[in-house]
Structures are given as structure tokens and as C-alpha cells.
Amino acid sequence: MSPADWIDGGTTPPRRLPADIDAALVYLTNALGHVVYTRWTLAAIRRRYASLADAKSAHPAVMQQLLDHAVVIEYWDRGRVRTAAIDDAPTPETVLQRVLHTHRRRFRAIPEAGLPATTGEPIRETMALVTVPQVLLVWLARAGRFANVASATDTLGVGDDAQAVALFLRDRASRSPHTLRAYRAELRRLVTWCEAQQLGPLSDLTRHDLLAYRQALRKPSRDTVGDRGQKVSEATRARALAVVASLFRYWTRPAI
Secondary structure: OOOEEEOOOOOOOEEOOOOHHHHHHHHHHHHOOOOOEEEEEHHHHHOOOOOOOHHHHHHHHHHHHHHOOOEEEEEEEOEEEEEEEEEOOOOOHHHHHHHHHHHOOOOOEEEOOOOOOOOOOHHHHHHHHOOHHHHHHHHHHOOOOOOOOOOOOOOOOOOHHHHHHHHHHHHOOOHHHHHHHHHHHHHHHHHHHHHHHOOHHHOOOOHHHHHHHHHHHOOHHHHHOOOOOOOOHHHHHHHHHHHHHHHHHHHOOOOO
């Protein structure tokens, strides 16, 4: 594997991992705040610590193994730091793959080929799967100022809001018809409000806009949230905000 084929979605903007395995391991160590893969020798210990006593206090397991082995590996495995002689330890590539898999919500592989434009067959199939209304698709088929158009970091591989929303609905709601209907309803509610406020597309909304939307849910009107001016119940308001929050968490992590 090449570490450069992975994106760190925990940074703003998202960034590629270094291409070199050792550099990628150092990057992950700094990014995650814990040991990932460190090669220890007595010479390395002496360079790092003022005395062997300090080293023993900081790395007792490493120092114990260095009594019998010239090189000891300290590595992260299943949520714990482990140590082993170099001949018994997993390879750097193996440790890297395991850590990326463990933290797969943050680190994502770049698709080998991005999804095609909105007119492509795979996207149309996705749209059909989640049955997004055509009127809604027309409104969504745009990209705002916060849309990620850089292929190196756009790990959703999409070009506009319609594609991103279709993938979101497929991934998060397609297994349950009830959930899918609820998500589509809340998406329409948000779009109705955006049109009334002359905002949009979704990838153009700011945090201030979303706070204004939350306020609109508390005092709805026919023109703003499409509920005929009736008061939105607490449960409905909570669902609306949860869906919008879920959408933007999904979206901003890999694609915006």
C-alpha cells in the first residue's frame, strides 16, 4: 500500500498522508497522540533520554527487551502499546494498515477513480436507489463555495451536492424505508427554508445559516419550513436537526 493513497479527514483542509512509510508512521504518531511504530536501540535511547534510568521509567518494557535484543519495536495494536524484538514484531506496513483501519472514521482511502459527473450511470443508479425526487435533484445539482473540488482530498469522489446527498442517503438510510422517508422529508424541509431565505446550495451554507435554520424550526411558517405555519413538535424539531447534523458531519469530514 502507499500511505499517500489515504486522506486525513481530521484536519482542515483534509490532507494526504506522506508517501514514505516511515514518514507516515511519524505523522500518525503526531496526529493520534500515541505510539504507532517506533524502532528502539540503545543508541536511540541514549539520544532521547539523559540517562538510562529516565528511559527505564518511560519505557520499562522496551528497556527490558533491549537487554536481550539489539532492536526492539514499540507498536500500537488493538488499542494498546506492545513491544517485541524486531524479528517478532509486525512489519511497519502491517501496523500502518491496522491503525488506519482502526481509525477509519478519520482516515479514508482515496477512491481509485472518482464517481462520474451527475449524468453518469453509477450516480443515476444511486439516485434511483434512494429515490430522491427530481425537483429536489435539480435544486441540489450545484456546488457551493465550501464544496471540495480537489480530487486529491475529495474522498467521496463527487462533483456536486446532488451526488453527495445521494451517497449520504444510500449509506445512512437505504436499509430502512422508514428512515429513508424521514431523511428525505427533512432534506426537503431544509431546502424549502433555503429557498425562502435565498440561500444555497447546501455546500454554501455556513454555521450561521444552520443556526438560523434551527431558530426557524422553533417558529415555523409556511414560507420557511413548509409546515403550513403549524408549530413543529419538539420531536420533529429534534429529528430535523439530527438529520441535518448527520448530513453535515458525513459531508464535511470527507468532502467539504
